[in-house]
Amino acid sequence: MTSCAKYSKSDTVLCLIVVILICFTGIVGHDLWTPDEPRVAAASLAMSRTGDVVIPSLAGTPFVEKPPLYFAFSALMIKVFGPLFGNVGAVRLGSAFLGLGVLLLTFLIGRHLGGQRVGVLSAVFLACMEGFVENFHWIRVDAALAFFVAGSVYCLLKVFREDRYAYAPWAGICIAGSFLAKGLVGPVLTAIPWFILFLERIILRKRENVRLPRFFMQNILILLFVSAFCALWIIPFYFKGGASLWHEWFWVNHIERFTGAAAAKGHVILGNPFYYVEYLISYAFPWTPLVFLWFVYVIRKAVGKRHVDPDTWFLLSWGVLTLILLTNAATKRAIYLLPVLPAYAIMAALGICSGTPKWFGILGKFWVCLSLFLISLFTFCPLFTRIFPSKIPSGVLTALSRFGAYQVLSFTGLVACLVLIFRYRKRLKPETILIFVTGVLYMTLLGMPVSAIDREKSMEKDIKAFVSRIPETDRGRVAGVDLNETTLGCLYFYGGMDIPQVTDREKIEDILGGRDDRFDSLILNTRHRKGKEDRPPIDLPCRIIEKTITGGNRVLYLIEGDKKTTAGFREDTDNTQHFSGQ
DSSP states (O other): OOOOOOOOHHHHHHHHHHHHHHHHTTSSSOOOOTTTHHHHHHHHHHHHHHOOOSSOEETTEEOOSSOSHHHHHHHHHHHHHHHHHHHHHHHHHHHHHHHHHHHHHHHHHHHHHHOHHHHHHHHHHHHTSHHHHHHTTSOOTHHHHHHHHHHHHHHHHHHHHHOOTTHHHHHHHHHHHHHHHHTTHHHHHHHHHHHHHHHHHHHTTTTTTOOHHHHHHHHHHHHHHHHHHHHHHHHHHHHHHHHHHHIIIIIIIIIIHHHTOOGGGSOBOOOOTTHHHHHHHHHTTTSHHHHHHHHHHHHHHHHHHSOOOHHHHHHHHHHHHHHHHHHHSSBOOGGGGGGGHHHHHHHHHHHHHTOOOHHHHHHHHHHHHHHHHHHHHHHSGGGTGGGSOTTSOHHHHHHHTSOOHHHHHHHHHHHHHHHHHHHSTTTSOHHHHHHHHHHHHHHHHTTHHHHHHHHHHOOHHHHHHHHHTSOGGGGGGEEESSOOHHHHHHHHHHHOOOOOBOOOHHHHHHHHTTOOSSOSEEEEEEEOOTTSOOOOSOOSEEEEEEEEEETTTEEEEEEEOTTSOOTTSOGGGOEEEEOOOO
């Protein structure tokens, strides 16, 4: 495979600055965003309080959609960094640390496949990819999955390519970690590079003098460590959770989601063979042209020399076979690309090292100009907010109209970009300037724009106000009706309320009729629809005790039966209504 010359010290330092800026800008200072963050953060907070690392919980009930590794790691982050950065910042900081780990492993894999410069470029290209920036600033278990998949690939390369026996246990631990992060999908994703390297050693065993007994013992050792570390959780989970929870975790969340039978879990998209190809274009942005350039280079090499070296075959097979596997699953989400994104970052690095055509230079200059324009636009945004469309929410507009620390940071970055371009461009490699400008653009977007959007999406203030108007003595007597995981997570994370769910109509009628021994009020939620009257999604006589509209246009109601007293609650919402349901 092509090997590039080493990167200079100045190029490497600038790239390192970019990586740090991207990974840590915007980590602290904005709230939980839907759809995934509230439930994951709530499960992590609950684990930090209960110490139960076997069965995660959400609103007091088992949350077995994912194994507990990411929740346990986030719980540790809350305990260590929560007092400094708040619980939200602490959990999101955990994702940033996992992101740094993925970048380090990508550097190591890239260096193994193409040399030092390819390693550096692979890590920095990945750090600047839209898919990486989005998902490692988000509270999702996929951050841990991506880290352990990358770790397993690196360790497998050391075992099979360099015959490093000591890396076999670490390969097993990383594969087990991918399982404990997100279930069976982890080992399945790691099985692809494992199978490629296994097959390669079998085919080349004579030429490379492979000792088969030692080779098979390495594989057995990996399997033993995978089994042992997975069993550390599987056995306690089965005996503590019982057969019903095991069925929910194993069968519903793995087999049925893969086949599409678990439609209630969402994200079921049948067919669409180009689903992940379309998302890869955006996830690898702005380096997508370099990925396609590498594919062209590989095709030309295969046609011209009729030979492709093992490194190229490994990278090509890892990237393409993973896409094929994901495409054949019924459940599809763009985020599932995250664990294989390092492969495409390495492809982009090799693409630029294989010799970039003139059109890429023109495209690069266009991207630099566009990035500088966007950085300038958001840096000086407060000067132009008067001409912004009136449709922009008032909270967002207010945040955009104020100068603050983020403007100072982006202005500093803008000046640094201009200095590099006009004074040091001859001393630096062209891709270094491109990387630095792209990094400053992401830093700018993760600053003030994200802070402004947070004004609209934040649910903390509304949820706390809603819960505060429920007397503490009555909070244990509140149940929920058809509350989604986002609402349950927010009520626990911000209000400290574990809301039991009730689904039986007779039970709901007893609660509203004052005949239930445990509950005397209900919380319901629906969507706020402009121009239409909001109403609780229930067809029984009830009285609205509290109502609030929170981030994402979610409407929360606290209701009681129409004949019950409202003592202890605000009197100005004492209105009896009979709703026909939705």
